[in-house]
Amino acid sequence: MxxxxxxxxxxxxxxxxxxxxxxxxxxxxxxxxxxxxxxxxxxxxxxxxxxxxxxxxxxxxxxxxxxxxxxxxxxxxxxxxxxxxxxxxxxxxxxxxxxxxxxxxxxxxxxxxxxxxxxxxxxxxxxxxxxxxxxxxAADPVFTQPPPLAGGPAVAQPMGTAPSAPPHDDSYLGRISLNQPLREARDEFERIYFEYHLLHENHSMTRVSERTGLERTHLYRKLKQLGIDTSRKKSSSA
Structure with a gap:
C-alpha cells in the first residue's frame, strides 16, 4: 500500500x-x-x-x-x-x-x-x-509496516481467530501464507494490522486514524472493505 x-x-x-x-x-x-x-x-x-x-x-x-x-x-x-x-x-x-x-x-x-x-x-x-x-x-505493505508480524510471537495478532503459521515454514510471514495472490495476502495483513490498532486504541476511531495515518473517512471505508466490525465497542459496553 x-x-x-x-x-x-x-x-x-x-x-x-x-x-x-x-x-x-x-x-x-x-x-x-x-x-x-x-x-x-x-x-x-x-x-x-x-x-x-x-x-x-x-x-x-x-x-x-x-x-x-x-x-x-x-x-x-x-x-x-x-x-x-x-x-x-x-x-x-x-x-x-x-x-x-x-x-x-x-x-x-x-x-x-x-x-x-x-x-x-x-x-x-x-x-x-x-x-x-x-x-x-515503500508500496509493499510487507516491507512498510512494523516488524512484529514478520515471524516470531504473534504479538500483533489480537483476534487470534486464524491458525498460527507452522514453525520454521518459510512460506508464511507470521500467520500470513505467502502461497496466495498478493491482493489476498495484503488484505489479510491489513486486517491484522487494523484489528491490532482497534484493540490497542479501545476502538477509538480518532486515535486509530492518528496512529495509522488514515483520514477518518478513508479509515471507515477501509475497515468496511476488510469486513472489520467497528461496532464491537458499543456492543461490549452495553
Missing part, C-alpha cells in the same frame, strides 16, 4: 482519482492547490505525487521546480494536464517528473502509470542520486 498525494484544483478529478487509488489499496491524500501540497509534503514524504500542471495559485511545473531546488523532490512525481504542450512536458521531465498523464485519464492508463512510477527509483535533477529506498518497496 503506497501513500499517494493527488494535487488538482478540480474537485471531480481529485475525487475520481482518490476512489480509484483507494480501491487499489493505496492511502490517498488530496490537495486542491500548491499551498496544500506544500503542507502535505512537509508533513511526510509521499511515495508518489500526481501533480496537475495548471492550478490557480502556483502551477505544477513551478511547484516541481521549487521542490527540486529545496531538495524535496525525492519521490516520483507524475504530471497531469488536459492541455499541456510538449515543451511543458519536456520541461517537467527535465526538472524531475517521472511521467506525464494527459486528461481525461483512463483507468488502465492511470493504474499502469502509477505502478510504473512506484516501481522506479527517483533521481532528483539537482543531484541525480538517491539515498532513500525505492518507492517500489
Amino acid at each position: 503506497a501513500r499517494i498525494l493527488v494535487v488538482d484544483d478540480e474537485i471531480g478529478i481529485r475525487e475520481l482519482l482518490s476512489e480509484i487509488l483507494y480501491d487499489e489499496g493505496h492511502t490517498v491524500e488530496l490537495a486542491e492547490n500548491a499551498a496544500q501540497a506544500r503542507e502535505s509534503r512537509l508533513r511526510q514524504r509521499p511515495d508518489l505525487v500526481l501533480l496537475d500542471i495548471w492550478m490557480p495559485d502556483t502551477d505544477g511545473v513551478s511547484l516541481l521546480k521549487e521542490w527540486s531546488g529545496q531538495g524535496l523532490l525525492n519521490m516520483p512525481v507524475i504530471m497531469m494536464s488536459g492541455h499541456a504542450t510538449v515543451d511543458t512536458a519536456v520541461e517537467a521531465t527535465r526538472i524531475g517528473a517521472v511521467d506525464f498523464l494527459e486528461k481525461p485519464i483512463t483507468l488502465q492508463k492511470l493504474l499502469k502509470t502509477v505502478a510504473a512510477g512506484l516501481a522506479r527509483p527517483v533521481i532528483p535533477a539537482s543531484m541525480r542520486s538517491r539515498t532513500e529506498r525505492p518507492a517500489a518497496l
